[in-house]
Amino acid sequence: MEPTFFSFTNKEKSSHQAIGAVGYRHAGNSFNGSLLHDFELLVLVICDEAAITDLRIEHCISGSIQYQMRYIGKENLKQWVVAGENREIVKCFLHGEVIWDVGGEVARLRNELTGFGDSMRERRKLKEFAGFLRTYVEAKQYAQEKDFMDAYYSVLQTLKHYARIELIDQGIVPESSVWDQLRSLNTVAYKLFDELADSKETLEQRIELVLLACEFFVMSRMEDCCSVLLRALRSRKEAWSIQELIALPEMAHVKEELPMVIRKLVYRSLVKQTTSLTGDRWGETREIRYWA
Incomplete structure (x- = not known):
């Protein structure tokens, strides 16, 4: 990696709580337009913030090299690995070259994700x-x-x-x-x-x-x-409503598919269902609840 990229170290540390940066150069003679947007180098600036919700991107040039710089929180990377999102960005982080690293934080994070x-x-x-x-x-x-x-x-x-x-x-x-x-x-x-x-x-x-x-x-x-879901269902004596399951933090990455998965588990007799009376504007109804 060119020494010129070390020049933004102090700037990024002070302005974005950055703990390090990883550079990934696209192999071959052509660019990966869907990811690098016709830049030959992607620089991921890893920040100590829990998660960055807004997209932070800069397009820069250093000497003859044009590159894209993207800011990512440590928790973003962990969430993406769990949810299977932004796989190209995760690949760049895992296989790119560490440009700089404050206190070995980037190396520890990469080891954690690689260890899976x-x-x-x-x-x-x-x-x-x-x-x-x-x-x-x-x-x-x-x-x-x-x-x-x-x-x-x-x-x-x-x-x-x-x-x-x-x-x-x-x-x-x-x-x-x-x-x-x-x-x-x-x-x-x-x-x-x-x-x-x-x-x-x-x-x-x-x-x-x-x-x-x-x-x-x-x-x-x-x-x-479905072991993580079954364990959640067994974590208390009371049966769960589907909304209670969707609200669990450990189910956040599958909340859209969770109703379908639950019904399939019931069909396969891995999860049992019961009913309880509820009152609503339609009168008395019986709510289906789940347990394992």
């Missing part, structure tokens, strides 16, 4: 399983309607979630190039992806084959993938 601890893995696995269920159901619906092109697309997304779960099981943070990460592992998801893409069977037959494998995955892995 149990709590982080469980939450990310639930997120990917929820995405798996959603796209799997979509694919089945499209296939039943003989809409095989849309079914193919949904199946492909389902396999990506499957692949990320396999990476998580290996203690690997899933990145944007999930198939490159899986290639050397020769996993079930990669074999299904290869079958879906290159088999001589008809498109309908390929989709049916993958959907059968996905159905087996749902039956065999649901309890494991």
Whole structure:
């Protein structure tokens, strides 16, 4: 990394509580326009703020190099790893070159994310399983309607979630190039992806084959993938309303998919339901509540 980038150290530390910076240069002769916006270098300035909610970006030039500088809070990176968001930015942080680091904070944060601890893995696995269920159901619906092109697309997304779960099981943070990460592992998801893409069977037959494998995955892995949710359900004697579950901090990253996941767990007898009387403007109703 060019020494000229050390020149913004003091400025960033004072103005944004920065603890360090990581630079990621795009490989090859072309730029990744979707991420770097035609800049050959992305500089991530890591800040000590809990999380940065507003987008802070600067476009700069140093000598002959034009670069984009983006400010990120430490908690942003942790949240993105758990939620599977901003995978390109996470990749840049994990694989970029540390330009400067105050007290080794950036190195410790990178080790924490690379280590992918149990709590982080469980939450990310639930997120990917929820995405798996959603796209799997979509694919089945499209296939039943003989809409095989849309079914193919949904199946492909389902396999990506499957692949990320396999990476998580290996203690690997899933990145944007999930198939490159899986290639050397020769996993079930990669074999299904290869079958879906290159088999001589008809498109309908390929989709049916993958959907059968996905159905087996749902039956065999649901309890494991939903362990953090099941533990929350067992954390008190009283049954939970769906709104109470959605409000839990550890469920924030799956709140949109949580109703679907809960109903699937009930269907598979991993979660039980009961009812309680409630009063509202429609009169007496019985609210469904959940326990495990």
